[in-house]
Amino acid sequence: MDIRAILMGLIFAMMWSSAFTSARIIVVDMSPLFALSVRYLISGLLGVGIALALGQSMRLTPAQWRATIVFGILQNAVYLGLNFVAMQTVQASLAAIIASTMPLLVGFAAWAFLGEKLKPLGIAGLVAGVIGVAIIMGARLGGGGVDMIGVGLCVIGVIALTAATLLVRGATSGGNFLMIVGLQMLVGCVALALATLAFETPRLNPTWPLFFAFTYTCLIPGLAATIIWFWLVNRLGATRAATFHFLNPFFGVLVAFLLLSESLGARDLLGVAIITAGILAVQLSRQRQAAVTEAPSPEVVQSRRR
Numbered sequence: 001m002d003i004r005a006i007l008m009g010l011i012f013a014m015m016w017s018s019a020f021t022s023a024r025i026i027v028v029d030m031s032p033l034f035a036l037s038v039r040y041l042i043s044g045l046l047g048v049g050i051a052l053a054l055g056q057s058m059r060l061t062p063a064q065w066r067a068t069i070v071f072g073i074l075q076n077a078v079y080l081g082l083n084f085v086a087m088q089t090v091q092a093s094l095a096a097i098i099a100s101t102m103p104l105l106v107g108f109a110a111w112a113f114l115g116e117k118l119k120p121l122g123i124a125g126l127v128a129g130v131i132g133v134a135i136i137m138g139a140r141l142g143g144g145g146v147d148m149i150g151v152g153l154c155v156i157g158v159i160a161l162t163a164a165t166l167l168v169r170g171a172t173s174g175g176n177f178l179m180i181v182g183l184q185m186l187v188g189c190v191a192l193a194l195a196t197l198a199f200e201t202p203r204l205n206p207t208w209p210l211f212f213a214f215t216y217t218c219l220i221p222g223l224a225a226t227i228i229w230f231w232l233v234n235r236l237g238a239t240r241a242a243t244f245h246f247l248n249p250f251f252g253v254l255v256a257f258l259l260l261s262e263s264l265g266a267r268d269l270l271g272v273a274i275i276t277a278g279i280l281a282v283q284l285s286r287q288r289q290a291a292v293t294e295a296p297s298p299e300v301v302q303s304r305r306r
Helices: 003-029 032-053 062-086 092-099 102-113 120-143 148-167 177-199 208-236 238-260 266-293 298-304
Strands: none
Touching (some): 003 032, 003 062, 003 208, 032 062, 032 177, 062 092, 062 177, 092 120, 092 148, 102 148, 102 266, 120 266, 238 266
């Protein structure tokens, strides 16, 4: 893994983790599903426009269309939609921690349902992740004030994201990646607009915090982080790229603490450290397994030469 990929991975992790804090600010002054649908309309149109300017085509392969639709619905609509709704009552740091367990869930599901072998290091990582989550949840529940319905929405959301990741593995390779990013955001926009009409009365209270948080969310976690993620996957492969997710619990808690002054206790720090170590262990285990059983794809080989 070269220095450029490492730097981009660190930037991606910080961008991705900061989205929970900006979402927490947004839902104070704007209804969550409405806010997210508008965000994806703006980000999606920007992504498609930039892709067309770069000469990319809307003529995608069947696998790319499948990935676009699956990610647009499961990731953008279900995962982020439920997280935005939950953010009205759940702290950004707790939502970020729950979402950060996605690599652990992917590792477990691949082992339990897809027959992927998991070495002792990976099993230890899964166990560590469960322990870390239990420590944090025990600390939060013991202190009171945790909305379990909101926590449940976050859990359902991360399960949806896990399913999307497993269903479209490798389906986004083959070029036009920025077009795929833009189109999947527009798919999410349509799904969220329908959800807004069905479940929500749109609410908007124009304020400067809302303006800055919304603009940041559209451009940075919404568009830039997604582009960087696809770049990392095409350059390193999905397994290696996912290693950077081990930084998300730390960055998510840190940003929420610095910008929102959310509480941060010793048990929170201990749980985050254990989850972080667990995610890294699972990813390293899967990375080594992939290196043994799979040859790099032509796209990855070509990208490494650039």
